[in-house]
Amino acid sequence: MFEKYMDVLWHLIDPWHFMCFSASYLPVTIFNLLITLQFSVLLSPSKLKDAWFARFWGRVGPETRENAIPRVRPLISQARGVVLEIGPGSGEWVNLYDKEKVTKVYGVEPNRDHHELLRRRVKEAGLSDIYEIVPVGVEELGETWVGMGEVDSIVTIQCLCSVPKPKEMINALYGYVKEGGQWIVYEHVVTHHGRFIAAYQALVDIPWPHFLGGCSITRDTEKWLRASGRWSKVDLQQPELEPSYQVIPHVMGILTK
Template sequence: MVFDKQLDVFWHIIDPIHFMIYATTYIPRTIFKLISRGEYAPFFSIPLFKDAWFATFWSRVGPEMRENATPRAGPLIEQARGVVLDIGPGSGEWLKLFDKSKITKIYGAEPNRDHHAALQKRIKEAGLEEIYEIAPVGVEDLGDKWVGKGGVDTIVTIQCLCSVPEPKKMIEELYSYLKKGGIWVIYEHVVAYKHQGKLMKWYQAAIDILWPHFLGGCSITRDTVRWLEEAGEWTNVDLYQPDDEPSYHVVPHTMGVLTK
């Protein structure tokens, strides 16, 4: 029993390193895909190549991640209602979880165009063609072209706040789009919790030096919970760590719903 616990701790500790190594195996197929499509610009731009690499990697890994997280994130996404801002939908792994009977319109803010083909495919598979519109921009460029400030009933952020630029500023910007009484549905990985100890925080910070370069700019040390709570006034904040996550989980999550 003790050995099994030690083994479990070991695998949790090295899992982020293993995941980064696994991501590198998608570099050759990314190169092949770009050449076969005649897309050569990414070979002369590190950011563009990283975007193409991550899109290739996530098209394979994303569905698996969705399946693993569905028991947690699914019931949250099903609460989305009215006009919805779906932030960073990527290739659309979560779209089947929306309850169409509660929704009038969904704007999917996805600036990485390498995801758009897969996203459009999953929009169709989920039967959302009539209500889902891709906004090919980041939150900072939403403006009033898609939806105005105070015009959103639901904001959905599922494993995306880890990779957006200037996350604190973006969270404050998103808060302004939410109606009074609107909800913010969240399932994100965050900086290590206090109860995990300083050693875990230091290890997580060390991993995060390399992690963003392998995972599309994602960071695992963002203080997302605090930034959300400080974004503005909330009538209710119901955020919590999943019960099944052990204290030695290097990439812990927060999940729940905030009500404006």
Template sequence: MGQFMQEGPTKLLRPLLLLSYSAMYIPITIYHLITSFDLGPFTNFSTFKDHWFAHFWTFFGPRSREAASATVTPLISNAATGICLDIGPGSGQWLSLFAKASNPSITKIYGVEPNVGLHKELRANAIKAGLGDVYEVLGVGAQDLAKVGLEKGSVDTIITVQVLCSVPKPEEIIKSLYPYLKPGGKWLIFEHVKTHYREDFVAWWQRTVNIVWPTFFNGCDICRPTDEWLLQAGEWEEVSLKFGSDEGKYDTVPHAIGTLTKKR
């Protein structure tokens, strides 16, 4: 079926396949909660969703990383330099790409992760990637960096990989991060974005799918014009953004990929 949806209008069916994968983990989550006598999440849908997504992501996360690896690897390897802000790294699934062998000029990485439940695994993965001496976890939101003493104009590289689609108030966060970049600093992005084919059927289909998509994918909103918000965040010396190499007018969950360089 995956091969069947590689090209043409049949690609419009792909989000339904992904939604079905997530839905499969609803009964699995119910079973695990009941058999572990953990009935609390049944009284709070938000808590239940957290358990549901955790079970689903155990299966889907590695597959998602594998699918994105061909794009994310060249984006980050040999591109991240100096002092870096790694926004929303989660448990650190991409940290191996920051390894000194690929990015020898990195001097410091701040992993901005507000979910403290992920910090232990994030630190462990930083050590596993050989970054234990340069990777520091900041347990705040991206909009609260001033609270931990980070100075504006001090960052060489900002990295956001599939995080701006799910954070609250993304436009405000993007504007708040821009001042932290040094002149000439780079923002590396790989993000879900609103389709650019605004007059085609896919635009309506994307909005329709997005009615349920955030519930099934932990708050991910596929209709955010994140690339446009980035362009409007401040002055850029150079912009190199594109859709995925195999993405077009039949892709319901397209990505913006590339680099923005702050004006010197």
């Protein structure tokens, strides 16, 4: 029983510990910008926040990825045909695609700061001939790259928690999935396990986006995905090893049109 109480306590404290760890990267970010004379970044709160998060995530991102791979690999390996990967960032997941199944991957990443490393990782994964970086937002997709009803697989891995207007984006993306196509999901979501955890999660989510690059942990992404259109099959669930008192829970699985 004592171990259970300690586990609950750790899950309640852990988000604050993680934010403190993020905060520890702010002074060194400011110092680096000063010595490199990047005063325009220092004077812009949004640019400073981006630089701070980039430095922090450069340290913890790889570790976070390794922890998530046992869950994410089986999902991404099911991607097939023409794929829309939303928010690939620096390409943390590109080496998990099954090259025997995918014919084309459009990596929708409007942040050009990520493109150099994304290209490098695409090359390392052996996908240079089929992976195309799309440097625009979802709202501009259909103008040049891919049309409605032409996508076999959409992949969203921990990106819908930080994009602006996620509900509108989800509804727009549904139209790109062809009949029989699929949406592969691994995302942070709002908890549905009791009023206390919900209230506590809402409290954590007040400072959380400022320390974690705009990520919000209280978005009802699963509900929005289910309601985005007519799905023939929905297989979404919280990962087995996440307890009901998880303050930062995920939803994972596949929706089939």
